[in-house]
Every structure is written in C-alpha cells, then in structure tokens.
Amino acid sequence: MPEPTAPSSRGAIDLAAFKQPQPEQLNETGDAGVPTWVRSVDQEFFPEIVALSQQVPVVVSLGSPRSPASVQLDELLASVVDAKGGTLAMATVDAEKEAAIAQAFQVTQVPAVIALINGQPVPLFQGNAELAQIQSLIEELLSLGVQNGVAGTIAPLGTSAAAAGEEAAVVLPALHQAALDAIESGDLEAAEAAYKQALNEKPNDNDASIGLNQVRLLMRTEGKDLAAVRAAGAENPDGLAAQMEVADMDLIGGHVEDAFARLVGFIGRHSGDEKEAGRARLVELYSVVGVGDERVVASRQKLARVLF
Template sequence: MSEEASIPSARGAVDLSSLSSHQLQATDADAGTQQATWTMQLDEASFQQFVALSQRVPAIVSLGSPRVQVSVDLDTALKQLVDARAGSLVLGLVDAEAYPQIAQAFQAQQIPLVVALVNGQPVPLFQGPAATDQIEQVFGQLHQLAVQQGLSGTVPPFAGQAEAQPALPPLHQKAVDAIDEGDYAAAEAAYLEALNEKPNDHEAQVGLYQVRLLSRTQNLDLNQARAAAAANPDDLAAQLDVADLDVVGGHVEDAFARLVSLIARLADEDRERVRRRLIELYAVIGNNDPRVAASRQKLARVLF
C-alpha cells in the first residue's frame, strides 16, 4: 500500500454473476456471542448476497489467508475498524486459497488484497499490510464516495446485538431519515426547526453542521478542488472546499492547518468567514478530540 491511498472512481465491474446467493453467515469467532459485528467469513455460496449489500452500504472484501500472518493481522484491524462504524460499512473475509473463484473475480495477483464494492462496482483500496491510521484515511475517502452515490445509511449486524440506543427526538429522527435518503435540504430544515424550539440543543447544532458539510461536498471532485486551491491560494471558496473534503476524507489535521494558515493572512469579514467554518468543523469532529484541541491553540495564537 502506498503511504496515502486514494479512492479511484468505481468503474470496471468484475463478473460476479457466477457466484450463487445464499444466507449470510457470521464469522465463527462471533457466533454465539452477543457483541454486534458487521464482519463475516465469505464463501462462494454467501458471496453474492454480500455483494447485494453494497447497494445499501460500502461492502469491503478482504482477500487473504489464515496461514499468512500479514493477512491475519490486517483482517483483525479491518474488523475492529469496520465494527466500530456500526453498520455504515460491512466486511467480508475471504480465504483466497480455499475459494480461488472469488479471488479470480477480483483478478487478485497476490494477497492480502482489499477491495470495496459500492453499488456493486469494485473500488480497489490497498494491497499488502496497512497501518490503522492508513486504513482510517481510506475509509474516510470511501465514505465520501459512498455519500456521493447515495449510500449514507446503515445495516443491521450479522451477529450479536447492537447496543440499544435511546430514541431520538422526533425532529432529530426526521433529520436522520432525510440524511439516509440523501435529502440534505430536508435534514437541515429539521435541525433548524429543532434549534428554533431549543436553541441550546447541542446535538441538533452538530447535526446541522454535519449535514451542511455533506451537502457542500457531495458534488465536489477532490482532484479538481485541490488544483483550484493550489492555483488560487487567495480564493477563499476554493480553500474552504479543500478543507471540507479533507475532513470528510479523514485528513482532519490538514484541513485545520489549511484554515488556520488562511486566517493568519486575512482580516475583517474574510477572516471571520473562515473562522466560523473552522469552528463548525471543530464541532463536526468533536470538541474533545485532541486534534481539535491542538488546532484551537494554534488558532488562538493567530487571533490574539
């Protein structure tokens, strides 16, 4: 895997039609336990139904072998990170030696190989070992691609029970439902209504910032945005676009550094505009996040 993986466009679907549909089975390690998991072992019988899940959320396929330690370590990391996302991603583990037909479908030349399926289309992620932070960055980019293609919901776990969540207030639920449908304008309206009823509703405020971020980035192309920002360093809109995309893609520190540096060069209304965007992005990431705390210190030095 390269130092920083990129997500190509989802093109060139492989022929998966020869693999039959069957009931999904959870991994043996999770069977009979109560801890929720969105990870499963795949065979030729269960693979096609797993592919069908990619119409709802990104479906990640890890082609490896239990006899190769690099594969075992990678699958352990992938499982932890996928399960932590509570159904916004699913993971299928394939023993490429036991099921070579699946490996051939992805034209795998060596293992481990990790590929995502988005709306049935393969999206190569990385090959070989990967550190946790690298996987997180790739997952962030994959989430961005999924949102652009209208996949922003979740699916139930394959095994175990997800931790019960308290019911959302009606307007919050209305916003979440709208996000799942890709209707960001309706979601924003619901959060604004909630804030009108309760101005100190922190969850609604953060939700509003999140949905605005999704709305701003849904039609942006990362490469085009970066090129525009590099060519026009004083173009505020271009710089803000790249910062938004960096947050969505998991490059949080890069986004914060870009905006703090920009604020240092600005004055008056332009400075305030960028500062407000940065505060919104702080809230999206979470004010207790150490990256936010570090950036706030740098912002304070610039402002005062």
C-alpha cells in the first residue's frame, strides 16, 4: 500500500520515512506465470518476512541448494503452501550463505523447517518429511494462526515477468484510495472513517490497520506545540496521557528510539490499566514505524523484559 503523506500541519511529517519496504515488495519471478507464495530470502530481506508473519503464518525452510534432500523438501513444502492460495507464505533460506539467520533460529543441522506467527518462531521439524506429514503440519499451523489472530490472505509473492508487467499499475481497494485521497486533502477524519470501514468489512486488513494507526497519530499531534507537550511531560513523568503525548510528538518528529524508550520506561514503572494502555499505544506506534524496522525489533525485546 502506498504510504500516506502527511497533510501540512505543525509537526506533521511524511510517515513513509519510518517505514521499511512492505511485504508486497518481496516479488520473485515464478514459473510460467503461475502465482507463488514462496521466495528465497537473505538477511537483508528477512525483516520483511518477519513483518509478513503478522498477516499470515510463514514457513521458513533452512537448507542448502547443494543438498538433494533440501531441494526435494522445498519442492514438497512449496506445493502445499501454494495450494493454500495465499493463506500462508514460505521463505527458503540457504543456511550456508545466511549463517546469521540459521544462528538466530538456533539451527544446527539442515534441512530444518520453522514457522513464524506474529514474528514468533514455531519449530516444525528437522530432516525429511513425507507429503502427508507436511500437509498435516500445515493444517495445524493454520489453526495456530487463527488462534493468534493471524489468518489473513496475501497476494502472490511472485509472478512471471509477463504477468508482472500487466499488473504494473496497482489498483488500491476503494476504501484505501478514499483514505489516501482524504489525507492528501487534509481531511483526517474522513481518512479515519475510510480505514475503519475497511476494517469493518475485512478485520484482517493489515494495511488498513496500519493506515488507521498512522492517521490517528496525525490527528493526535495536529496543532500541538512541541515545547508545551514536553514541558507537561517533564512535570508529570508518571502521567499516562502526558507521556503518550510526548511519545507521539517524538515519533512524528523522527525521534523514534526516544518515543519507544519513553513508553517502555512508563510500562516498566506501572501496573494495571495504565500499564496496559501504555503497551497498547506502544504497539500502535510499532505498526506506524514498521514491524520489521530494527528499532521496533530492539524495542520489542526491551518491552518483553519489562512485561515478563
């Protein structure tokens, strides 16, 4: 989804500056125009795969192209994944070339297959597997995705070159386009309404959810005086509203790490409803920046420490 451009107002900036490439940019050429939800991934693109796992479960196959067993396993996995028509995706990783990814998953032998749901690893199996076993595991994985609110449908990650050329002009869903048009005209309330309607019609619309969080950030910060907000935050370090306002202004001003650190600190010092409200706001800001962004990944680790 094209990123919304902020309307002209005090403190507003182009939120696209925060965002990493979206999962739709992970295109890879498939065979003879047949759509595929499988692609090879290196360390550079792995954050996008992690982000994609918030929409659908992602199967990660770590192997070696020099291993016939790995190649055969990937073919079996790909056939099952593609048969699901976008309800899950698959990333193949050359564990020899991408040792950092293998180490992150603590993989010591290949082939090894792991899934990602909401960025969290779910071990599946090591070594070879029969088609029936793979199909059964995939069904269990999809059920686990539903239980964790990850049950969307995504466009193919790859098409043939000819098909890609035909689809070069991307047409956004009508409500998404209406929201972007409203943002460009400065009507944030209309943009919010359009994104909310999109989510009412399709609760798993991840792009609409991100867009809604972006618009709400702009609405909260529009017309605010940075100095006054900072002064109020300094006077009331344990006030939830004051600290969330400063975090919003920090984020919109490009001070991403400061915004995250402020809310993580607040969450660590409080309990009950205030703690949960701070956590919910922080998760919103994560989506605005992009779940694959390294600053979000680092902050999530700090958040986990203060939560658990």
